[in-house]
Amino acid sequence: MDKAPLLQLTGATVRFGADAAIDRVDFRLFPGEVHSLMGENGAGKSTLIKAITGAIPLDEGVLTLDGEVVRFSSPHDAQRVGVSTVYQEIDLLPNVSVAENIWLGREPRRLGVIDWREMRSSARAILADLGIDIDPASILGTHSLAVQQLVAIARAISTDVRVLVLDEPTSSLDLDEVAELFRVVRDLKQRGVAILFVSHFLDQVYELCDRVTVLRDGRFVGEYLTRELLRIDLVQAMLGRSAAALQIRPRAEPEQERTPYLSARGVTARRGITDADIDLYEGDVLGVAGLLGSGRTEAARAITGIDRLEAGIIRIGGHESSLKGPRSAMSLGVVYSSENRRTEGIISDLSVLDNITLALQADRGVFHRIPLTRRRELAASWVEALDIRPADLDRPAGTLSGGNQQKVLLARLLALSPRVLILDEPTRGIDVGAKVEIQNLVAEMASNGLSVMFISAELEEVLRVGDRVAILRDGRIAETLSSDQLTVDSLLALVARPEDSDG
């Protein structure tokens, strides 16, 4: 490509508090190309997008557009010079018409009042240009999400758009709708628009994108031409090799004919997981590996009663159980720790004490209040056992570091004396030392007889912690193997294999 980049970001750094969400990242976008930004959760994709579109300011680094240095103080600033964004959560107004959603803010006016006729006909023209055939006077909310997404694109290109950012636009669309979207994107590319396409579906990236930039842990890993980049190399670049200290734990002796404590057969949930068989044995850790969107979390939510099953049976302790919710799972000794530590785990404003004893108290009900002294004893023993620092029971849990928050969550669940512990990315976003501690804790719990399901995006971690590894692809469990049979490279190959080659 001999053209100069249309948009270029050099040495971009954005900090939230002390942590850098992105750290000296370089990124460039050429006119007439579709460029994908790849990385696991927390790699800094969304921060980078926000920096480009003016939603958050850069702490360091330079953004140039067409060779000129620009600074956006708001998304509106960016739009004015032709950088438009279509967000994953559609940022349109469901209560007004399609035409207004396209034109609001710069609607055609005549004699000082809005010219509805002109607005509708020009909206119709833009929609027709994109090959969308809908009534511009209809209310946006009456259309499907896919159409709303296309309307959002229509709005974005109704100005003189030069850079179009699509942030996971396909996550809620079905196959036909995705095809329609791709048609529109290719058409825009032909017109010389630079398109940044963010998706975690590898197939879509390979189908649509010319170039890929990979981020990991807020750092720039590399920029590649899609056609020259093997799928496995891309996945490897995304997942990386963590340098955490290795601690091999003695594997449980493979006994013959063990009966699983929890056994799921043919589990299917509405979104994301189909026909999954999962067995969890006492004293055994099942690692779960898979890319983002492969159904990791969905599998965990399905077997802990959080999401309703559409099909399948779950047997716990030998009895068939219909889990009506996390509460009934808990009463059977199955507990779940969410990947969203901040929103679905820790209650930041409550003290460490309250956070630890919360679930136990809830389990016993309001009429069996645990006396405060008993709660303090209990919490203190967990703080000591898990080495939660600082060992201050009355500190708001939100002020702890990520690793210690995770330990508080673990303590909350362990206080229920569970039989099965399901941990969804317990080590995400915490520092290396704390990661190793959590991993060791998991191993310790397993040797005390607990069954653990350990979900992680880091393959090395899955291999190190898990006795067996379930490999998820595209909402299905592709294989479950003993971790002795796997190396990081072979696991990588299994995780990255395209969906169509094993069907």
Add this chain to the structure above:
Amino acid sequence: MTTAEASLQRTSTVSTRYATFMSRHASLVPTFAAVLILLVLLVGAQVQFENFLTPGNLSALLLDNAYLVVLAVGLTLVIITGGIDLSVGSVMAFTGILCASLLSQGLPAVVVVPIMLLGGGAIGLLIGVLVQYFNVQPFIASLAGLFLARGLAFVVSLSSIRVEDPAILWLQRTRFTVGEWYITPTGIIALLVVALGAVVMQWTRFGRTIYALGGGEQSARLMGLKVARTKILVYVISGVCGGLAGLLLTAYSGAGYPRNGIGTELDAIAAVVIGGTLLTGGTGYVLGSLVGVLVYGTIKKIISFMGAEQAWMQIIIGGLLLLFIVVQRVIVARSQRRT
């Protein structure tokens, strides 16, 4: 896609026309329901009492409720943004008693009326600033406005003050008649406010921004709309409407009284909701609110015709409100299911 295309519409059958209409104007359905209820009430009352549908009675309907119409228009704008203004009844009382007091001290009406409107607007501005810049819930901010205005009303005077000013009384006493129909300047003012409100909401960027705010404040901001200005202005307008309602009520009752309009904000909210405006914001019509006030006024009139306790008024309005909120929920749920 369920919506019909333009070429289809022309040759279309009734059902696709219905589909097109629903995809464009589903939010009008509650307002139509209000019109229907108004007609049922009027016809029912006529059948029951025989002398109900007289020009005099119908003319009085507007006259008696002119202040409520003005309050409802301002409130409609606030509610469409997703907010609420509880202060309007107290603002009306405050500006009313202020008017009577200033007039009794010899100030001319041309000075007093602008002061009333400014006073109402200032309280609205205060609420708007609290909501926009201090992130106070509209309910709480306007509750503060309610107490402030009520307190100010008592500061001005603890008892009723008669109004003798001819200009103010002219607003009420003059009757432009056509046959047995009549309209007073207060009624004309109310209708002008409705017309102005309807035009602003439909044909100006300010009006469309109000709808956008109700649809999603964040989205409206990303679209580059002037969110802060619009939000504050909406409360200012509601305050000014409160001041104007104070003028109309003072003219109507011929006196200012600091205890006027206790609970009127709730009547106005009821009228707005009955008129088809969604309390969650985003949809609603100023004309609908006029219909809502007329429904309210008609029920009141019917009850006085029956000679029954006015307490029944509250019960019936309460029941109607429930009905309308359920109808709106159903419509919202149905339009969501279609996506």
